[in-house]
Amino acid sequence: MEWRDTGILLSTRKHGENSLILEVFTPEHGRHLGVLRGGTSRKMAPYLQPGAQLDLTWKARLEDHMGAFTAEPERSRAAMALGHRIALAGLNTTLALLTFCLPEREAHRPLYNRSEALLDLLGQPDLWPLAYLRWELALLEELGFGLDLTRCAATGSTEDLAYVSPKSGRAVSRAGAGEWADRMLPLPDVLLGKGAAPDREIVTALQTTGFFLEHRLAPQLSDRPLPAARSAFLDLLARQSQRPA
Secondary structure, eight states: OEEEEEEEEEEEEEETTTEEEEEEEETTTEEEEEEETTTTSTTTGGGOOTTOEEEEEEEOSSTTSOOEEEEEEEEOOHHHHHTOHHHHHHHHHHHHHHHHHOOBTOOOHHHHHHHHHHHTTTTOTTTHHHHHHHHHHHHHHHTTOOOBOSSOTTTOOOSSEEEEOTTTOBEEEHHHHGGGGGGSEEOOGGGGTOSOOOHHHHHHHHHHHHHHIIIIIHHHHOSSOOOHHHHHHHHHHHHHHTSOO
């Protein structure tokens, strides 16, 4: 068995004296693991940082074996991420969620394309929070838990949408929420693609998407909590949003 693909490096762990097990996300083969012999060498180690883009060839005797990679670096993203705390926290969050959410060896090309585009924005920290929010919405959509924010679930109206139903993931207007408003999740303008998207709104929006990640998606995947990297990123973004302009 053999294939060649590009891929985002999610993580590495040592294997034997000089090899690594690479975990990557590829467009055609999904989240995939394999052994990279010589991965700890001085030649390869600088290129094998989380988020790196790699040209990969995978070989195995049988399809269900872990197999072995050969890897050539296409581009590194570490320098862009290290230059800004939000970017670094966002990189860690993105890779952790992909590792947590994606089944092995199942292609998710639309999500892959969005993930690659998101990581290529690491050098633009002013754009990163909004880009990350859109990516998280796409992650929920790709895995079957997308939000429907087009019209009110109760009245059908497209006006004055202010909440998200925690049960259905659908938008609810103020009139439609009525006495149940205090049980709803907030629907800031940024989730509707409106307004200037300040960081404080993005934090609120990520609290809403986080509910569905934690209470809808995660229980379907495992009994483990969401990666701590996401909470760390959200806390950092919240502190940034409180600073004077």
